[in-house]
Amino acid sequence: MQPFVYNALPSRVIFGSGTIVQLADEIKALGASRALVLTTKHQQRDGERLCEQLGSLAVGLYANATMHTPVDVTNDALEYVARTRADCVVALGGGSTIGLGKAIALHTDLPQVVIPTTYAGSEATPIIGQTENGLKTTQRTLKVLPEVVLYDVDLTLTLPPEITVTSGLNAIAHAVEALYSKDANPLISQLAEQGIASLASALPRIQKNPEDLEARSDALFGAWACGVCLGAVGMSIHHKLCHTLGGTFNLPHAETHSIVLPHATAYNSAAAPDAMARICRALGGVSDAAAGLYDLAVSLGAPTQLKDIGLREQDLAQAVEIACSSPYWNPRPIEADGIKQLLANAFLGRRP
Template identity: 40%
Template sequence: MTFVHTAFPARVVFGPGSLRQVAAETDLLGVRRALVIATGSARQAADQAQADLKELFAGRIDGVRQHVPTEVAAAARAKARETNADGIIAIGGGSAVGLAKAIALAGDVRIIAVPTTYAGSEMTPVWGETADGSKTTGTDLRVLPRTVLYDPELTIGLPIETTAASVANALAHCVEAVWTDKANPITETTAVEATRALSEGLRATLQKPQDIDARSNLLYGACLAGSALAQAGTGVHHKLCHLLGGSYNLPHAETHAAVLPQVARVQAPSVPKAKARLEAALQTDDLATGLFDLFRQANIPTSLRQLGLTEEQAEAAAAKFPQDVDEILTRAWTGTRPEGAAR
């Protein structure tokens, strides 16, 4: 066995009530002027963090948009300069963390992330920015949050449809982490455990949306999913979703749900051992159909057509992509249940 594994430095504080540690963790990092960034749904949590920061609070940004448009990133960087911020508290979903990363990419600031969804991007050094209908992504250790506070109490009120879509996003990190060029036994084991936690957590949350243990399981799975992606990198699935999101402004998490089962149908057979481990974690006998059925059970859209993509746009996206993805996009557009189920 031969492989290379890079573990990224990050401090994780996990548990109900972790939001109350924001000020202490900010001080521990040596941050003296903290800029708070919050998504609309996280304003109450941001208000609490702002009050707790006291003299460490430097300013606030509430205007957050998905895919980090260039003009939004530029305004946020200007705000960081204006307030002389040396730290950022990003509270909310991937859009808040993404905007914090855009600032860190251009300046010397330290990020503390407080995720309220399950994407897992807070555990990665991956950044993305959109301009003129094109999304650019990259990897840079400057954007990796130094500390992540996981507080399941902040996710209890997350609507079930948003919860399910966010879990689909996290599962995409797990599944793709087993077949990239940088995948290794450690990332595979991380991805498998994340898949178990996410699938079990989602099923339990569908039954009891306010169950703190189920919500904790989802955040734990999201943390592992992000870690697996950070180390294994991305492949055809994420690149295709970034193309669709950047070019046609499709919702990020839901796009993953529509595309992932179709990519898994094509890619997963190339890694049979990892495929079998993921299937066991997902409690299915076929990875692609297991994902598709789980998303259907959670009422997540499983076709790009449902998300507003036209057939002509799907064809145009396939033509732009450097690999042959015609069949994947055709099936993702129609929402066809993947073939190959053993049952």
């Protein structure tokens, strides 16, 4: 066994079915009594029901969480926090809502309870991405790590198939990058492999039967595992590209991750053979990690071409420039020609 360093993250995780009934007790355990519920506009009615469930513990609902956490939305939410004198936030939803909760915590130190309804995995990380003036930046700080994550499998049963697939592939991307991170360690690598395997097994079963409770449970566990991996170690070229494409060109978050993942994996394939072997094993014994990830996406009906989700061909040069200007650490050096080819392949949806 080689020497390693592992930093555990301090958060409380509750996992099961019907766990939503424990929310009030968790808020009180934090010493809070004025919870502000956060959702997107799409999940506003769910937020209203949650406020009804909390009764006097809820001081309001802010239902304007927005993809890529725009700074202007955060500033508006902070004003609402001040008006309601909230002493904690409850984020109900996926990455957009969780991101807003983190942004509020970054500025106020308010404790967070997160109730994920997708497989984004952001709830398990001390990482926040924010968008301002067309650029998405990230930072890592324990100030944004949620104090409590409440997983209720029942809340994912109605997650639409297309969101199920893309958010699941997004989660897998977290674990894939953890396997070749400069901070990789045996504990996280084991968890990453388990997370990929759980999602790769669960997503086809959910596609056949969206109300398969066991498959939904496996997928939600996999999402947690993959999120923990991302939170414990660093990000590399895949996440840099997705942040660039999302923040600058406003591409949908999960779909972008789904499309870029096989190509980022192919880019790093020769430089990270141990990681590739683990990915192959987690995917059921495929012979090539990048092709296996691409084939999984195709089998699930996920988008495979950046041109189909809003990127224009003339945007590719700018994307390459931004991605190379302040690159994350990566096992293979970040080279403009290589990134150009990677994005060209993702733009057209070529199989690695």
